[in-house]
Amino acid sequence: MSSTRMQMTDKKYLSKMIQMIMLGLTSVAATTLLHATEETTQNNAEPLALPTLKFTANQLGEITENSGVYTPGSIATATRLVLKPKETPQTISVITRQEMDDFNLNSIDDVMRHTPGVSVVTYDSERTEYYSRGFAIQNFQYDGIPMNRDSAYSAGNTLSDMAIYDRIEVLKGATGLLTGVGDPGATINLIRKKPTKDFQGNVSLGLGTWNNYRGQIDLSGPLNETGSIRARGVAAYQDKESQLDRYERKTPVFYGILEADLTDNTLLTVGADYQDNKPKGSTWGGIPIYNSAGQFNKMPRGFNNGANWSNWEQYTRTIFSTLEHKFDNDWVAKIQLNHQINGYDAQLGAAAGGHPNPSTGTGVSMWAGNYKGETKSDAADIYATGPFQLFGREHELVVGASISESTWKNNGYGTPTDYKTSVDQYYQWNGNVAEPDWQRGNHWSNNETTKQNGFYLTSRLNLHDDLKVILGGRIANYKSEETKESGIFIPYVGAVYDLNDQYSVYASYSTIFKPQSAQNPNGKTLDPLEGENYEAGIKGEFFDGRLNASLAYYQLKQDNFAKEIPNVLTPSGGVASEALQGVKTKGAELEVTGEIRPGWNLHAGFNHKISKQDGIKQSTLTPENEFSLYTSYKLNQWVDGLTIGGGARWQDKTWGDVTNPLYKDPVKHVVSDYWLFDAMANYEVNDQLSVSFNVNNLLDEKYYTIFSWYSTYTWGEGRNYNLGLKYKF
Numbered sequence: 001m002s003s004t005r006m007q008m009t010d011k012k013y014l015s016k017m018i019q020m021i022m023l024g025l026t027s028v029a030a031t032t033l034l035h036a037t038e039e040t041t042q043n044n045a046e047p048l049a050l051p052t053l054k055f056t057a058n059q060l061g062e063i064t065e066n067s068g069v070y071t072p073g074s075i076a077t078a079t080r081l082v083l084k085p086k087e088t089p090q091t092i093s094v095i096t097r098q099e100m101d102d103f104n105l106n107s108i109d110d111v112m113r114h115t116p117g118v119s120v121v122t123y124d125s126e127r128t129e130y131y132s133r134g135f136a137i138q139n140f141q142y143d144g145i146p147m148n149r150d151s152a153y154s155a156g157n158t159l160s161d162m163a164i165y166d167r168i169e170v171l172k173g174a175t176g177l178l179t180g181v182g183d184p185g186a187t188i189n190l191i192r193k194k195p196t197k198d199f200q201g202n203v204s205l206g207l208g209t210w211n212n213y214r215g216q217i218d219l220s221g222p223l224n225e226t227g228s229i230r231a232r233g234v235a236a237y238q239d240k241e242s243q244l245d246r247y248e249r250k251t252p253v254f255y256g257i258l259e260a261d262l263t264d265n266t267l268l269t270v271g272a273d274y275q276d277n278k279p280k281g282s283t284w285g286g287i288p289i290y291n292s293a294g295q296f297n298k299m300p301r302g303f304n305n306g307a308n309w310s311n312w313e314q315y316t317r318t319i320f321s322t323l324e325h326k327f328d329n330d331w332v333a334k335i336q337l338n339h340q341i342n343g344y345d346a347q348l349g350a351a352a353g354g355h356p357n358p359s360t361g362t363g364v365s366m367w368a369g370n371y372k373g374e375t376k377s378d379a380a381d382i383y384a385t386g387p388f389q390l391f392g393r394e395h396e397l398v399v400g401a402s403i404s405e406s407t408w409k410n411n412g413y414g415t416p417t418d419y420k421t422s423v424d425q426y427y428q429w430n431g432n433v434a435e436p437d438w439q440r441g442n443h444w445s446n447n448e449t450t451k452q453n454g455f456y457l458t459s460r461l462n463l464h465d466d467l468k469v470i471l472g473g474r475i476a477n478y479k480s481e482e483t484k485e486s487g488i489f490i491p492y493v494g495a496v497y498d499l500n501d502q503y504s505v506y507a508s509y510s511t512i513f514k515p516q517s518a519q520n521p522n523g524k525t526l527d528p529l530e531g532e533n534y535e536a537g538i539k540g541e542f543f544d545g546r547l548n549a550s551l552a553y554y555q556l557k558q559d560n561f562a563k564e565i566p567n568v569l570t571p572s573g574g575v576a577s578e579a580l581q582g583v584k585t586k587g588a589e590l591e592v593t594g595e596i597r598p599g600w601n602l603h604a605g606f607n608h609k610i611s612k613q614d615g616i617k618q619s620t621l622t623p624e625n626e627f628s629l630y631t632s633y634k635l636n637q638w639v640d641g642l643t644i645g646g647g648a649r650w651q652d653k654t655w656g657d658v659t660n661p662l663y664k665d666p667v668k669h670v671v672s673d674y675w676l677f678d679a680m681a682n683y684e685v686n687d688q689l690s691v692s693f694n695v696n697n698l699l700d701e702k703y704y705t706i707f708s709w710y711s712t713y714t715w716g717e718g719r720n721y722n723l724g725l726k727y728k729f
Contacts, residue, residue: 116605331386
């Protein structure tokens with residue numbers, strides 16, 4: 001037997017062994033849940049001794065920093081009501097600060113790959129797309145304020161650095177109650193770090209594979225003796241290459257926030273954040289899937305289709321403020337203001353078009369374009385929330401209004417007619433080509449403004465000690481260059497019934513309404529996406545909230561679902577789409593997160609979905625089945641200060657329709673399922689100093705994602721390491 005075959009056999013054997021370990025950990029988690037219920041319900045049983053959670057609460061939910069666990073205390077993303085996960089009639093996944101620190105999750109891409117039920121598709125070196133329940137996630141929130149993104153041009157949202165955030169919440173399903181227009185898949189809510197009443201600080205350094213260097217400092221504390229004025233500042237800088245040849249990205253990040261107690265009941269917050277993403281050697285699209293012989297065009301993982309001068313700079317600037325007042329009757333009023341600029345400056349050149357001849361290397365052309373633009377967004381949200389009495393019971397009410405306006409300005413230059421785009425030898429491509437004289441290319445510009453406003457109301461009715469019903473609705477108005485919709489009513493109904501102290505069952509219903517920018521082949525904008533979202537499930541809370549579990553079943557029905565038409569353009573040159581009616585998606589989600597034993601954290605999930613229209617499967621670029629498990633354990637009883645952990649994620653096969661030169665019509669290309677394994681270790685030398693070591697893709701699995709419109713694929717990252725050093729003040 002050859003050494004190569006032996007290595008492959010050993011790798012498969014090791015992969016199977018790790019899979020068995022992960023399944024064993026899942027079994028342990030399930031046993032722990034049953035054991036936790038038995039311990040709590042048996043009168044004579046001694047409950048498992050776990051430390052009390054140390055959360056600091058605010059109107060966004062409870063801060064996870066310094067809690068030491070992988071689960072949140074409370075959340076407010078779904079309804080503006082601050083509720084425990086067990087009390088929320090919708091599925092929500094949260095990546096806490098502890099989980100981000102343990103697994104060195106420094107980017108939002110890293111976080112999304114750890115989030116159960118979220119799949120990540122890579123378009124090129126600067127663009128990724130996130131999917132939940134089969135649909136792209138376009139709704140982003142920052143401290144609960146919604147900001148939409150444009151995945152075509154991108155503008156920093158999917159490059160966000162995690163240095164400034166306390167946690168990332170992913171609310172699954174329709175979210176139109178608070179966002180106005182709701183994606184059926186999910187909404188991502190990034191919750192920023194807050195100042196602390198006591199001084200704390202840390203500085204960290206990191207060194208990783210592909211010359212990945214990172215430094216970060218985080219300082220927080222009071223500015224006066226009483227602590228009524230508090231501030232926090234965070235700065236980070238990362239300079240990294242990648243497995244791609246000739247690629248580098250520099251990312252500076254700055255964040256500052258100030259809190260002032262104007263009175264005992266009034267809190268003023270002002271802050272700003274700043275991030276630049278400055279790459280060199282950016283790719284555009286990926287590797288052509290098929291060569292001219294109709295065979296899979298297998299290229300090295302390090303292949304970079306970008307020209308040496310190709311770059312896609314993206315930046316984000318945000319200024320925000322809030323004013324919050326608590327009245328004597330326990331009502332709270334809050335106003336939030338947010339101004340954000342997302343921009344890009346891209347001079348792109350990439351050998352990505354066509355199908356290379358496997359013998360001569362001809363048959364590939366360059367894409368070249370110069371794009372520059374930015375989106376300025378302003379948003380305001382004002383609401384009041386508090387208790388009220390009715391029929392002898394206390395209930396909760398939220399009433400509010402929001403308004404937003406965003407203006408996108410874009411201009412660019414196409415490829416000059418006299419610029420050589422043909423690639424002489426694709427398999428010897430090194431990016432060494434001249435940059436076009438952009439002024440000789442076709443120039444265009446866009447200027448689009450989108451306005452939204454609405455009023456919302458949510459009531460949590462305490463009908464019985466064990467039964468809570470949430471009734472809510474939003475009247476939404478939307479106006480863009482192509483669409484104007486007024487008086488759209490978006491209802492929300494949810495119910496939670498407590499079976500006992502640990503378990504609750506729930507159900508919720510909401511509608512889907514989202515204006516679209518997609519156009520049909522004639523250039524007509526598609527009608528708004530409309531539909532219904534149903535969800536029901538069971539949730540559990542154990543060990544005073546340190547461990548949470550949920551099992552959900554959901555069903556979506558959509559009309560005017562935009563599906564891209566391969567190789568068909570609109571009159572303006574964009575991607576043409578068709579509107580499908582009656583697209584139905586069904587699925588189930590299982591998630592367990594938190595501390596299952598003292599010092600043992602776990603975040604695991606399994607997700608299943610199927611989307612169909614007239615019996616034909618849709619949303620096939622995302623897997624029908626996904627599994628993930630990440631865990632860490634403190635070995636203090638053996639080695640004081642040592643924490644070890646690891647994780648695995650698996651996704652089912654995916655497929656899409658792409659071009660193959662041997663066929664007139666697009667063909668189905670299947671991407672096989674794959675497992676990825678990670679490992680981590682952290683050693684606290686003393687109370688101030690700690691050393692960490694992380695390995696991603698432990699078995700160096702080769703996998704890729706496809707971009708069906710471009711008919712290209714992009715390799716996932718190979719095995720990589722990171723060594724970290726952290727000092728706490």
